[in-house]
Amino acid sequence: MRIEIPGREAFEIKSIVFDYNGTIAIDGRVIEGILEQINELSKSFDFYVITADTYGTVQKELENTSCKVITIGKENQDEKKLEFIKSLDSKTVLSVGNGRNDKLMLKESILGIAILQDEGLCTQTFLNSDILVKSIFDVFGFLRDKNRLIATLRN
Template sequence: MININIPGRSPYNIANIVFDYNGTIAVNGIISKSTREKLSILCNMADVYVLTADTYGSAAKECEGLNLTLKTFPKDNAADYKLKIVNELGKDKTICFGNGYNDIKMFEAASLSVAVLEKEGLCVALLKEATILVKSIEDGINLLLNTNALIATLRG
């Protein structure tokens, strides 16, 4: 569990970290070595979930060896599927990372949400629901590895 106490806000007790796959932790279906290393560290801090329609068919192979839960689903209704997962996990103890239109509903439900602007772009409509915007997945993961940066960004 990751406990974050931000002045001016209620404490966050993050038990679950939910990542969109394509465009968020993977670029063109591939997870970089450095992102993989950071994900491995996070997997020891909280329960990590990767949600994907697996556009490139590479998610299982790319997530192999990481202590996380990979959930694939049909390409239709991706937003509803992601929302259902976040609600089941407990939205008050879940942080979400994403970049796409189908991440909006899970961002609305999650305790904290991080919009990731990677090489595949970012859906502008997602920004309205994001708590934070980062320029890369590594920057986003670093917010959880060094929560002082997260605190500085969200302090009341």
């Protein structure tokens, strides 16, 4: 998806990186409707979920989904998420998260989206984002209609 925003250099989104808990899952369970959204849009984007898997459920919850699960250790999660974003070419990555451990990946990505759902949102993560949304489904709306992104980010 190529995005041309007035007053900003054009960019292309190739990869979508989601945090797990608080972003596409609540208390270790994927939010209803997420799997279908990822599978539908996987023809246009590469999807990744990066998590320390606090509840130990991510593999089972995402087993029939067109995304790659990246499990990281419990220590230095923010740095590990940052390294992963860089490994994908951060200039083509849209990342989404809510926790403190997501702040660096949102800042590094070409487009970082902070999400305020049931598990809350770390203020530092919010300050490192480009956009704040109230639901993960808002992100899928952006991926379906780039004009929503343009309207939000233009000068």
